[in-house]
Amino acid sequence: MRIATAAYPLDQFNLWSDYAQKLEAWVAEAVGQGAELLVFPEYGAMELATLDGLHVAADLPASLRAISDKMPQVDALHAELAARFNVYICAASAPVFDDVIGPNPVNRARFFGPSGEVGIQDKQIMTRWERAPMGVVPGGPLTLFDTALGKIGILICYDAEFPLLARALQEADILLVPSCTEALEGYWRVRIGAMARALEAQCVSVMASTVGDARWNNVADLNTGTGGVFGPPDAGFPPTGVLAEGLLNTPGWTVADVDIDAIARVRADGNVLNATHWNEQPARVKDVTQHRLR
Numbered sequence: 224m225r226i227a228t229a230a231y232p233l234d235q236f237n238l239w240s241d242y243a244q245k246l247e248a249w250v251a252e253a254v255g256q257g258a259e260l261l262v263f264p265e266y267g268a269m270e271l272a273t274l275d276g277l278h279v280a281a282d283l284p285a286s287l288r289a290i291s292d293k294m295p296q297v298d299a300l301h302a303e304l305a306a307r308f309n310v311y312i313c314a315a316s317a318p319v320f321d322d323v324i325g326p327n328p329v330n331r332a333r334f335f336g337p338s339g340e341v342g343i344q345d346k347q348i349m350t351r352w353e354r355a356p357m358g359v360v361p362g363g364p365l366t367l368f369d370t371a372l373g374k375i376g377i378l379i380c381y382d383a384e385f386p387l388l389a390r391a392l393q394e395a396d397i398l399l400v401p402s403c404t405e406a407l408e409g410y411w412r413v414r415i416g417a418m419a420r421a422l423e424a425q426c427v428s429v430m431a432s433t434v435g436d437a438r439w440n441n442v443a444d445l446n447t448g449t450g451g452v453f454g455p456p457d458a459g460f461p462p463t464g465v466l467a468e469g470l471l472n473t474p475g476w477t478v479a480d481v482d483i484d485a486i487a488r489v490r491a492d493g494n495v496l497n498a499t500h501w502n503e504q505p506a507r508v509k510d511v512t513q514h515r516l517r
Contacts, residue, residue, distance in 0.1 A: 263431055313334050317331060373396035
């Protein structure tokens with residue numbers, strides 16, 4: 224399959240049609256490059272708050288609510304584009320108020336298939352900023368999506384830094400990592416996490432990023448990153464583990480071809496067998512000893 228992952232800038236809109244045209248243009252460009260799976264970044268939906276005016280976009284509680292209120296319309300647009308272009312789309316995550324979960328918002332990615340399939344993945348572990356002042360809370364459980372392209376899991380940004388979350392998705396062929404990072408060190412934390420998860424599970428991870436300045440918004444005001452596709456540095460994959468990477472802070476798609484059979488082969492008979500040997504760890508760490516050297 225061919226995967227396209229976005230380095231996505233946030234824009235200001237006066238009309239819904241402006242946003243719809245932007246999204247359609249991005250999807251059409253990726254499809255024009257042969258992509259079958261498109262990945263947008265974490266909090267890329269923050270630009271939707273500008274539809275209610277810059278005063279709303281600059282007000283943290285008001286912007287979260289304004290974006291959440293628009294999600295049915297946003298999701299309908301993504302579903303239509305996925306069907307029309309015959310692709311899978313991991314939409315940019317958004318703050319969503321879900322009455323089932325409670326009064327606080329979740330950080331939710333939505334996953335659309337070409338035949339009308341729709342799934343959701345909520346972020347599991349919040350950053351310090353998300354906890355306060357945003358008040359974002361963990362949402363629903365981790366989900367493994369069984370698709371025509373393979374088994375796909377989603378770890379939103381900070382979630383990719385926690386190996387047990389990825390281990391729960393150990394059957395995934397592909398882990399999508401939509402991210403939003405302000406500084407270069409944040410980008411590298413998530414990238415290193417994404418690459419580590421690909422190493423451990425002997426799978427492919429796909430990182431998308433917000434890029435550029437959006438100083439009219441408190442959530443994604445400064446953004447550093449690029450798109451990247453990573454695999455295990457093992458047989459059938461590049462020795463660096465990097466299948467593709469974009470130019471830092473340059474908007475656009477990063478595209479890579481991924482062979483699902485190569486994932487199965489490296490798991491079964493790679494130079495190392497990280498995924499198979501994972502369960503040997505508990506016995507080796509249960510009796511940690513301390514020894515003082517003077």
